[in-house]
Amino acid sequence: GEDVEQSLFLSVREGDSSVINCTYTDSSSTYLYWYKQEPGAGLQLLTYIFSNMDMKQDQRLTVLLNKKDKHLSLRIADTQTGDSAIYFCAEKSRGGKLIFGQGTELSVKP
Amino acid sequence: DTEVTQTPKHLVMGMTNKKSLKCEQHMGHRAMYWYKQKAKKPPELMFVYSYEKLSINESVPSRFSPECPNSSLLNLHLHALQPEDSALYLCASSQDIAQDGKNIQYFGAGTRLSVL
Numbered sequence: 001g002e003d004v005e006q007s008l009f010l011s012v013r014e015g016d017s018s019v020i021n022c023t024y025t026d027s028s029s030t031y032l033y034w035y036k037q038e039p040g041a042g043l044q045l046l047t048y049i050f051s052n053m054d055m056k057q058d059q060r061l062t063v064l065l066n067k068k069d070k071h072l073s074l075r076i077a078d079t080q081t082g083d084s085a086i087y088f089c090a091e092k093s094r095g096g097k098l099i100f101g102q103g104t105e106l107s108v109k110p
Numbered sequence: 111d112t113e114v115t116q117t118p119k120h121l122v123m124g125m126t127n128k129k130s131l132k133c134e135q136h137m138g139h140r141a142m143y144w145y146k147q148k149a150k151k152p153p154e155l156m157f158v159y160s161y162e163k164l165s166i167n168e169s170v171p172s173r174f175s176p177e178c179p180n181s182s183l184l185n186l187h188l189h190a191l192q193p194e195d196s197a198l199y200l201c202a203s204s205q206d207i208a209q210d211g212k213n214i215q216y217f218g219a220g221t222r223l224s225v226l
Contacts, residue, residue: 031212031213033214035217040222041219041220042114042116042200042217042218042219042220043153043200043202043217044217045112045214045215045216045217048212048214050212086150088152092212092213094209095158095165095166095207096141096143096158096160096165096166096204096206096207096213096215097155097158097166098155098215100152100153101152102151102152103150103151103152105150
């Protein structure tokens with residue numbers, strides 16, 4: 001079945017780059033999403049990519065997709081303390097469903 | 111505007127109470143969703159409505175009863191809940207559920223529910 005996996009924790013220093021990784025299993029063409037969730041808040045869509053693309057850049061965010069390995073990464077340049085949050089990778093499935101990873105908790109130290 | 115509004119923000123209820131959660135969007139979206147989320151876990155899908163009809167029920171207990179009165183509103187009626195139902199309840203909406211579209215889901219801020 002479909003599955004999305006992420007590492008659970010990442011700690012970086014302010015100003016460094018953060019790279020959050022995700023693997024997925026669906027072999028069909030699909031959309032992949034990155035959401036950010038700050039404490040006590042809902043999920044905020046950061047970016048998305050279609051599975052026939054290799055890369056997408058949006059300001060400080062860069063998404064890289066390795067279709068062969070089904071590996072997705074989110075790079076945050078110049079990470080700030082305000083970037084501390086849980087980041088969820090998600091894969092679009094049938095019927096409108098999203099298959100979420102477990103979430104990566106990003107901690108940014110000053 | 112990509113806003114999904116949920117009320118109330120917080121709710122405390124006893125196991126014998128009846129309450130309702132509300133969700134509203136004015137983006138013209140025809141798909142709406144309810145999720146349950148425990149702390150530091152991913153959201154778990156509960157229900158999907160497509161064009162005001164229930165499309166997916168993920169085997170949710172009958173003490174949770176969804177309702178979609180029109181294309182902008184989604185309710186979740188709660189009755190005889192258990193303490194383990196305490197969680198953040200998130201509503202989301204998307205253009206539709208078509209397989210060939212990007213169907214971005216936009217989430218509300220959630221209702222923090224505590225069942226005593």
